Amino acid sequence: MPKVKFQNTGEEEEIELGAELKEVTKDAGWPIAYGCEDGVCGTCIVKVVDGEENLNPMEETEKQTLGIMGLDEGGYRLACQCKCNGSCTIEGM
Ligand code: FES
Incomplete structure (x- = not known):
């Protein structure tokens, strides 16, 4: 089963394919x-x-927001816009 890992603490959560990252982090x-x-x-x-x-690939709104923040490069994402189609590791900012 795919997992999301939270780099800050080393914790991991098993997820269903397509899980919303927002829900994973909240749960x-x-x-x-x-x-x-x-x-x-x-x-x-x-x-x-x-x-x-x-x-999932970024949609235009997320791209624009990250661009305004100057963080459109370097692996940054907006957690509320992400769906997990496999395992990933994220770091909270
Ligand atoms: S961009 Fe506002 S909560 Fe994700």
Whole structure:
């Protein structure tokens, strides 16, 4: 079963394919803050340390928000916009 790992603490959660990263982090109680939950405010930024290829491609809103923040390179994603199609490791910012 695929897993999401939280780099900050080393904790891991088993997930169903297609799980929303937002729900995984909330269910696990990992300290990632959410605001709009719509890819606009940038509150939920995480760095994808491993398994970036297992996340859904970015849509335009997420790209724009990360671009405004100057974080459109380097493996950053907005957790509220990510679906997990396999294992990945994220780091909270
Ligand atoms: S909660 Fe606002 S961008 Fe994710």
